[in-house]
Amino acid sequence: MRKSKCLFSACLAGLIGLGSLAFSLSSQADDFTEGDLKRWNQEFMSVVMKGEKLFHSGDLGTNKVSCDQCHPNAANTHPETYPKFQQQIGRVITLSEMVNWCIQQPLEGQPLALDDPKMMALLSYITYERRGVPLSPGKH
Amino acid sequence: MSMNRRAFLKTTGAGLMASAFPISLVKLAFGGQDPSRDFTFGYISDAHIQQVKGTQFVRNWDMGLIRAVREANLLTPRPDFFMFGGDLAQLGKKEELDHGLEIMSSLRGKVRYVIGEHDYYLDLGKYWQEKISPLYYSFDHKGVHFVVLNSILTYHKWTYETWSSPMDRMLAMARLDNPQGSPFMVGDQQIAWLKKDLAKINQDTPVVVFSHSPIQKIFKPWNFWTQDAEKVQALLKPFEKATVIYGHVHQIQYNQIGNITFHAVMATAWPWPYPETYSQSASCLPKITVPMNRADPFFERDATGWQFVDMQSGKTAMHYQLPDNRNRTIAFDAATGKPQDVTYQDYSRRIPPQTHY
Numbered sequence: 001m002r003k004s005k006c007l008f009s010a011c012l013a014g015l016i017g018l019g020s021l022a023f024s025l026s027s028q029a030d031d032f033t034e035g036d037l038k039r040w041n042q043e044f045m046s047v048v049m050k051g052e053k054l055f056h057s058g059d060l061g062t063n064k065v066s067c068d069q070c071h072p073n074a075a076n077t078h079p080e081t082y083p084k085f086q087q088q089i090g091r092v093i094t095l096s097e098m099v100n101w102c103i104q105q106p107l108e109g110q111p112l113a114l115d116d117p118k119m120m121a122l123l124s125y126i127t128y129e130r131r132g133v134p135l136s137p138g139k140h
Numbered sequence: 141m142s143m144n145r146r147a148f149l150k151t152t153g154a155g156l157m158a159s160a161f162p163i164s165l166v167k168l169a170f171g172g173q174d175p176s177r178d179f180t181f182g183y184i185s186d187a188h189i190q191q192v193k194g195t196q197f198v199r200n201w202d203m204g205l206i207r208a209v210r211e212a213n214l215l216t217p218r219p220d221f222f223m224f225g226g227d228l229a230q231l232g233k234k235e236e237l238d239h240g241l242e243i244m245s246s247l248r249g250k251v252r253y254v255i256g257e258h259d260y261y262l263d264l265g266k267y268w269q270e271k272i273s274p275l276y277y278s279f280d281h282k283g284v285h286f287v288v289l290n291s292i293l294t295y296h297k298w299t300y301e302t303w304s305s306p307m308d309r310m311l312a313m314a315r316l317d318n319p320q321g322s323p324f325m326v327g328d329q330q331i332a333w334l335k336k337d338l339a340k341i342n343q344d345t346p347v348v349v350f351s352h353s354p355i356q357k358i359f360k361p362w363n364f365w366t367q368d369a370e371k372v373q374a375l376l377k378p379f380e381k382a383t384v385i386y387g388h389v390h391q392i393q394y395n396q397i398g399n400i401t402f403h404a405v406m407a408t409a410w411p412w413p414y415p416e417t418y419s420q421s422a423s424c425l426p427k428i429t430v431p432m433n434r435a436d437p438f439f440e441r442d443a444t445g446w447q448f449v450d451m452q453s454g455k456t457a458m459h460y461q462l463p464d465n466r467n468r469t470i471a472f473d474a475a476t477g478k479p480q481d482v483t484y485q486d487y488s489r490r491i492p493p494q495t496h497y
Contacts, residue, residue, distance in 0.1 A: 072317035076413035
């Protein structure tokens with residue numbers, strides 16, 4: 001009797017233990033800390049800085065023209081308006097397609113793949129310089 | 141489509157054909173006392189000829205200057221003279237200045253030059269003075285006193301003690317949004333020279349100052365700024381008719397501060413955005429300016445151009461020649477005492493492309 005009671009208690013304790021463990025594991029997965037936020041933001045800002053460098057480099061095309069020659073501080077890029085109907089292309093496009101248009105035309109270069117780290121960096125910088133401006137998708 | 145064919149189609153496209161040839165000078169009625177003193181001069185600015193390598197230059201900026209020179213050659217009757225408003229080169233290289241001068245050599249008429257920061261900061265104006273022009277000077281024409289300033293100087297330490305090479309210094313100044321930039325100024329030496337120069341002039345003589353920087357404080361992050369603007373403005377204050385014409389901003393701007401009328405000129409190379417379009421900084425664009433149309437990047441000459449200036453009785457009217465856009469005229473309005481756009485000044489006449497954000 002005592003043996004089965006012990007076994008039962010042990011199993012119960014085990015189950016409760018497992019249950020608490022499971023409970024606490026799932027709450028750890030949900031929680032992120034101030035430290036996490038800081039770290040992730042630093043990761044983002046480092047990509048923004050890479051984008052800032054590329055934007056001002058003159059290396060994206062073949063004629064040494066840099067994006068900032070027409071877009072100081074990424075002004076006049078209007079990231080908050082994409083996707084939009086780009087009248088001159090005749091269909092709805094995203095910001096990354098517009099970036100590639102600029103690389104090909106005024107910069108006389110080759111377009112970037114959409115998942116190219118350079119494209120990620122450029123988009124991060126362009127959007128960061130426009131922080132705080134409300135989204136206006138479709139605005140000409 | 142090969143790059144060459146695409147380039148060919150761009151440059152011989154509809155835009156060129158749509159311009160009115162020949163370009164006739166429109167005489168505006170200022171109620172002038174002496175029509176024999178009325179005259180016109182042309183103004184071409186901010187060509188930014190940029191070397192890629194060897195004898196290859198950025199085709200886009202070359203075409204801007206070539207087009208402006210060709211159109212200016214079609215002005216009839218001929219203007220009395222031309223000004224070049226600065227930034228002939230992009231990085232101040234001999235090759236760029238020479239290539240720009242080669243294009244300018246087709247312009248029919250006397251040309252005088254204003255230096256820009258892109259011309260200056262590589263060799264501090266050495267080649268410019270040897271080949272092109274003194275850095276600052278004055279001249280008289282039909283009763284108007286003209287002054288050319290070198291208004292893109294900056295602090296001594298930034299110019300002489302900061303950069304490890306002349307090209308580093310040039311690249312730093314070339315970057316418009318450079319957080320390590322330094323504000324433009326005329327400097328005390330020129331202020332003293334200007335004071336002496338203007339002392340010889342009667343106060344009813346019209347005075348026109350040609351400058352690359354605005355002789356105003358508009359937007360410091362992009363050096364739409366002259367640090368000692370007030371000192372220059374104070375020297376112009378005694379004159380009944382004073383005008384400042386400036387480059388650098390690559391956009392339509394105009395203003396009136398007391399007795400001084402200010403006009404910006406367009407670039408032949410590329411447009412700059414209006415400062416208000418940078419959402420992270422406040423700016424002070426002159427309130428009376430009706431902006432140019434927003435640039436359409438798909439037409440590479442859009443929001444570029446050149447201009448000619450009518451002088452009648454010492455008052456200025458600026459006529460902007462804009463490829464593929466309706467030309468704009470800003471004329472001095474005696475009723476308001478300010479420059480006004482002859483078509484769009486009233487808010488009810490504005491059009492959607494003039495909204496920038």
